[in-house]
Amino acid sequence: xxxxxxxxxxxxxxxxxxxxxxxxxxxxxxxxxxxxxxxxxxxxxxxxxxxxxxxxxxxxxxxxxxxxxxxxxxxxxxxxxxxxxxxxxxxxxxxxxxxxxxxxxxxxxxxxxxxxxxxxxxxxxxxxxxxxxxxxxxxxxxxxxxxxxxxxxxxxxxxxxxxxxxxxxxxxxxxxxxxxxxxxxxxxxxxxxxxxxxxxxxxxxxxxxxxxxxxxxxxxxxxxxxxxxxxxxxxxxxxxxxxxxxxxxxxxxxxxx
Numbered sequence: 240x241x242x243x244x245x246x247x248x249x250x251x252x253x254x255x256x257x258x259x260x261x262x263x264x265x266x267x268x269x270x271x272x273x274x275x276x277x278x279x280x281x282x283x284x285x286x287x288x289x290x291x292x293x294x295x296x297x298x299x300x301x302x303x304x305x306x307x308x309x310x311x312x313x314x315x316x317x318x319x320x321x322x323x324x325x326x327x328x329x330x331x332x333x334x335x336x337x338x339x340x341x342x343x344x345x346x347x348x349x350x351x352x353x354x355x356x357x358x359x360x361x362x363x364x365x366x367x368x369x370x371x372x373x374x375x376x377x378x379x380x381x382x383x384x385x386x387x388x389x390x391x392x393x394x395x396x397x398x399x400x401x402x403x404x405x406x407x408x409x410x411x412x413x414x415x416x417x418x419x420x421x422x423x424x425x426x427x428x429x430x431x432x433x434x435x436x437x438x439x440x441x442x443x444x445x446x447x448x449x450x451x452x453x454x455x456x457x458x459x460x461x462x463x464x465x466x467x468x469x470x471x472x473x474x475x476x477x478x479x480x481x482x483x484x485x486x487x488x489x490x491x492x493x494x495x496x
Contacts, residue, residue: 241367244291248356248363251286255279256352260344269328272347274315279352281308283359291366295374300362300436303385307432314396358456361436364449369440381438388431391417395424412478420491422482426460427489461489
């Protein structure tokens, strides 16, 4: 059952990312991969729900995945629709030359598809090991943790969008609202949500295997494509360096004086 479920999920996502790759060739922009990240993981949740155990727990997990994934997809789409292709993808387009299409397919889309399933593994796990029993107190606690994360991500993004819309000076830094207590409230919220999802399924058999889901997203945000990449772009911004000295990088904490 487990191998069948994971194979089926990878197959569906493989078709999804291949379709995205073809669309990227038509549109001539690879940053649609960013737009599709949330949708892809929601698809993992939907596939898991409709092909596996359909109890209260799996239903709530799927609903939460939809709330998160569709909001993220819509936000990135609205942010990018009037812009040219993201500079990272433009750089790869120039650097990869004649190998661009092959590398793009495997290094952007196939890799992202793999990560969609790994990050969304909690949904696969509950489809295999879940049942129709009622929610436990631990699962309800996980929902509350998820809601805390969702608050930080949505409010943090809203405050950031509002700040950008005000057309600040090029070196001005957002340091109010949630951004007063953490330099990355949206990233904190993202990680918190995935740990909340894992707490929801912690009472299921072999739940330690599903740790790969929150651990992977935590690693990506803290060490790879999240905080390090973003803060590198502010290396020459003196205001950001001062902000960095007094504000926690991740966990919300009172600012240092």
